[in-house]
Amino acid sequence: MKAAKRKKLEAAGWKVGSVSQFLELSDAEAMLVNVKLALSKKAKELRQSKKITQNDLAKLLGSSQSRVAKLETSDRSVSLELLIRALVTLGATRAQIGKIVGAKAAPTKKTSASKKRPVKA
């Protein structure tokens, strides 16, 4: 990296160096995990309050019971998009979803050993 560029980045508030990228990424990653957790929790609550089964919701979503189950247990294999589609389908408004996303994570409840990466062994 050229000195001029480095200077520019530092001026913008970056600690330039290989460490920075790593830290920023884990920040974002951790944040995403929390958001997903909150969203899936809400999805489960909403579905249950509507008194419909995972299978019912799956049909409304054009998906399957197993995916809805994974959705509600925050399985690694569910995307943010699916989570939000589920919430909207369950009647959540954009404002409500925004509120969940914006809410600070609850004071680190023992988030039992989150499993490691091998989505595809």
Added chain:
Amino acid sequence: MKAAKRKKLEAAGWKVGSVSQFLELSDAEAMLVNVKLALSKKAKELRQSKKITQNDLAKLLGSSQSRVAKLETSDRSVSLELLIRALVTLGATRAQIGKIVGAKAAPTKKTSASKKRPVKA
């Protein structure tokens, strides 16, 4: 679908039938498009306010300039996840992101002919 089940769903507020699923899905889909638009707009603003280039951000994200460009132009091929990673990396807080997600869509500005699906021709 058995009558009992249908009754249960209707009680929960669903118009049961093939139409319902379709409507719910396009609802969710449209909402997601709007949210993505808002997020990418914000990402571009944030990056520019930090006076860094797409390439700089790409490095911080562990991605590439082209993907950041697609990100900022709301290309169909960018996920919500990437958008949010970018925002966090740019320093946005969870609350700020939640606010964007929750904000109602601006009164339908002429969203010039959004291209059709062939992500992969």
Added chain:
DNA sequence: TCGACATATGTCAAGTCTGACATGACGCTT
């Protein structure tokens, strides 16, 4: 106990997203 239902977990083929690369367009500075 059995059967029906609801939910959880594993697997997989098919579809989607990603980083990387190539290239094009535009504006500046030299």
Added chain:
DNA sequence: AAGCGTCATGTCAGACTTGACATATGTCGA
């Protein structure tokens, strides 16, 4: 004009996500 920096767009192999299915576990009432 040529070179450079910045951003946009197309393409592709590899990684990830999805719906579907099989199967396991738990619950409840007959």
